[in-house]
Amino acid sequence: MATNRSRRLRKKLCVDEFQELGFELNMNFKEDLSDEAIDAFLDQFLSDAMTANGLGYVGGDDYGLVCLAKRGSVSEEQRTQVDAWLKGRSELVDFTASPLMDVWYPESAINPA
Numbered sequence: 001m002a003t004n005r006s007r008r009l010r011k012k013l014c015v016d017e018f019q020e021l022g023f024e025l026n027m028n029f030k031e032d033l034s035d036e037a038i039d040a041f042l043d044q045f046l047s048d049a050m051t052a053n054g055l056g057y058v059g060g061d062d063y064g065l066v067c068l069a070k071r072g073s074v075s076e077e078q079r080t081q082v083d084a085w086l087k088g089r090s091e092l093v094d095f096t097a098s099p100l101m102d103v104w105y106p107e108s109a110i111n112p113a
Contacts, residue, residue: 015104019108020102030093045085
């Protein structure tokens, strides 16, 4: 593919200076947790950890992708806030949050700031 792209095309493709970052999230719930408890946790997660920090979550109840709710990138500070919120939850056995990555092209390296 051509590397000499116009600014408009780079923005449309979310590449170069328009790269958007997010992170993957894996959550492991306790075995004895009811479906209602998982649903309540997810409702709190979406309102307290995602919406409150301007983030969006795409995925299922145990795996998903966290990205900014509007155009742009998740900051390391936002990632840390989600991490801290999840650490305080008793419904989870454990969870993993990946390092920041390109949400449109996960195999691509992150552009230096």
